[in-house]
Amino acid sequence: MDTPLDLVAPSGPAESLAPDEARRGLFEPAQAHDPTSPVARFDARTPLAMDAGVSLAPFQIAYQTAGTLNADRSNAVLICHALTGDQHFAHTHPVTGKPGWWERLVGPGKPVDTDRYFVICSNVVGSCMGSTGPASIDPATGRPYGLGFPLVTIRDMVRAQAMLLDKLGIPDLFLCIGGSMGGMQVLQWASLFPERVFSAMPIATGARHSAQNIAFHEVGRQAIMADPAWAEGRYLEAGTRPAKGLGVARMGAHITYLSEPALHRKFGRRFQGGSAPTFSFNADFQIESYLRHQGLSFVERFDANAYLYLTRAMDYFDLAEDHGGVLANAFRGTRTRFCVISFTSDWLFPTADSRAIVHALNAAAAPVAFVEVESDKGHDAFLLEEPAMFSAARGFIDAAARARGL
Amino acid sequence: MRARSSGMKQRNDDALLPVGGAASAPWRSAGELPRSPESGSERVDHLIVLGLVPHGARVLDIGCGDGTLLALLRDRRSVDGRGIELSREGVNACLARGLSVIQGDADTDLANYPDDAFDVVVLSQTIQATRNPRIVLEHLLRIGRQVVISFPNFGHWRVRAELAFRGRMPVTEILPEAWYETPNIHHCTIRDFVGLCREVGARIERATALDARGHEMRFSLPWWVWNLIGAQGVFLLRRGR
Structure with a gap:
């Protein structure tokens, strides 16, 4: 979700997924323990109370910041990243x-002007870029958690972010913004800590994960688990990586981030390096080569178990269910200003999902703006060059800043 | 209408209200075209709504365009204003003004608002373009304690004349599009609208007609006269007979 279509040209000759033996170019657990960004560490005195009923301690949250916190501590922006995103929102990966x-x-x-705002983005708990997750070492065993890590929810991620803000001495957020799984966190923030969120921008997201989306995630998880190198989740100790499974999971998921028109515009039925089929199962088509490249590059930076956990967190997300089945109850009495954005060609989180959020916010009498951006780039549009989204965001954020006296 | 200059703020608010004060003659004049002579930039019908809406009220403007009316109501009446607008350009302009406006339309989005969500609901020159005017009106009455609604009168003598003498669908100042490109799919006359109000149980608190230049016809006239010479109908409605 963070390798947008426009950034990656189809690679040269057909590539096949790397064999597991060659660990070169595969996820290294070191990045899960010791990231290049700042880390907030929480010891046994401040455990993370997780929805799974577990008190996680110790744990750590890796984060990045840009800009400067003002004297009033009133200009903080929290960016919530998507499924396979990380804290490096404005920093070289x-x-x-x-x-x-x-x-x-x-x-x-x-x-989101870093000259005016203090912008924070933390790697979610359960991920693998420096925050505690299944690739981290379980202090009880001295081995990586693997599947021993408790199941993570969107609410757990938000609780951990709130603890990070406490540690940074930030009382409340001027803006909480994110797309896709990041948008779920934004909604969860506004519901769980309404007094700490002045304005909220959930983008290309939903208040619950649809059956179709759960289905796609399950296909990805099964691809990982079907890879013998997954080793029942103990691959870090076994010295293997389920690169094929994770690569296939990524290939499948990546299709859902795009759209048919975008794929057609970018690749059509064009052949890779020739003008005729080779009568083989090589990557004849550019789209095949592109997807293989997506799968290959993903396994370099992402932990397969973290992928299992984070997809599960999205599947479990249903904000209405947490509030008696009525989504409006999640926002009852809120004073947060909302701006909801969707994209016309997003079929993963279609506009109907955003409208459901808007209707609930209306029912809760919340101040809410909503824009459906015309785009053929699919779900990933929120990461791409979309002037209509930028102008909507700029208008909303500038007005919110005026209202807050920034 | 988009350029509401910063100079506006320095002017005395009351100077822009219609002569005689809004309370005494809230329907003095309205319409799409006229501007208040003092400002040159504000629609007289907006100023009329401004005179009607109490301080701090909750207002929903359906088809709010670039948010001119909502911004006016917020700045002068401190209302908690919301809008619905079909065009993304309009929504973006509203966002830049700090207004809470959603991209949507009257036919699909009103059903989701709870009862009595607003003190005043405004629907200007739009009901004739909705797919289901009766359901829209019922929603307006349900979600707003008061409803301000205006529409072009298809019973106007010029409309009748076009049909009667030329045998053509009318194209007038207030109905400028040809039949094949007009968004107005449910034309009605003032009398038709009064009939609909009866059917849905709306109480007409005040009603008036505007002439072709958007000026109120101030003398008391029977319905049939208004229905003949009024270019627009403007109604203030409330639930219940």
Whole structure:
């Protein structure tokens, strides 16, 4: 979700997924323990109370910041990242060397203006870029948690972020913003800590994960678990990586982040390096080569078990269910200003999902704005160059800043 | 209408209200075209709504465009304003003004608002373009304690003349599009609308007609006269007969 279509050209000759034996170019657990970004550590005195009924301690949250916190501590922005995103929203990625994943939206003079706001983004708990997750060492056993890690929920992620803000001395957020799974966190923030969220921008998201989305996630998880190198989740100790399974999971998921028109525009039925089929199962088509490249590059930077856990967290998310089946109850009495954004060609989180959020916010008498951006880029549009989204975001954020006296 | 200059703020608010004060003559004039002579930038019908809406009220403006009316109501009446607008350009303009406006339309989005959600609901020149005007009106009465609604009168003498003498669908100042491109799919006359109000149990608190230039016809006239010479109908409604 963080390797947008426009950034990656189809790679040259057909590539096949790397064999497990060659660990070169595969996820290294070191990045899960010792990231290149700042880390907040929480010891046994401050455990994370998780929905699974577990008190997680010790644990750590890796984060990045940009901009400066003002004297009133009133200009903090929390960016919530998507499923396979990380804290490097405006910083060169330590593994891939790519620019920050949201530099189009966040930076000096950008809609989320780092000259004006103090912007924070933390790696979610359960992920693998420095925050505690299944690749971390379980202090009880001295081995990686693997499947011994408790199941994570979106609410757990938000609780951990709130603890990070406490540690940073930030009482409340001027803005909480995120797309996809990040948008779920934004909604959860607004529901769980309404007094700590002045304005909220959930983008390309839903208040619950649909059956179709759960289905896609399950296919990905089964691909990982079907890879013998997964080793029942103990691959880090076995010295293997389920790269084929994770790569296939990523290939399948990546299709859901795009759209038929975008794929057609970018690849069509064009052949890779020729003009005729080779009568083989090589990557004849550019789209095949592109997807294989997506799968390959993903396994370099992502932990397969973390992928299992985070997809599960999205599947479990149902904000209405947590509030008696009525989504409006999740926002009862809120004073947060909302701006909901969807994209016309997003079939993973279609506009109907955003409208359901808007209707619930209306029913709760919350101040809510809603824009459906015309785009053929599918779900990943929120990461891409979408001037209509930027202008909506700029208008909303600037007005919110005026209202807050920033 | 988009350029509401910063100079506006320095002017005395009351100077822009219609002569005689809004309370005494809230329906003095309205319409799409006229501007208040003092500002040159504000629609007289907006100023009329402004005179009607109490301080701090909750207002829903359906088809709010670039948010001119909502911004006016917020700045002068401290209302808690919400809007619904079909065009993304309009919604973006509203966002930049700090208004809470959702992209949507009257036919699909009103059903989701709870009863009595607003003190005043405004629907200007739109009901004739909805797919189901009766259901829209019922929702307006359900979600708003008061409803301000205006629409072009298809019983206007010029409309009748076009049909009667030329045998053509009318194209007038207030109905400028040809039949094949007009968004207005449910035309009605003032009398038709009064009939609909009866059917849905709406109480007409006040009603008036505006002439082709958007000026109120101030003398007391029977319905049939209004229905003949009024270019627009403007109604203030409330639930219950």
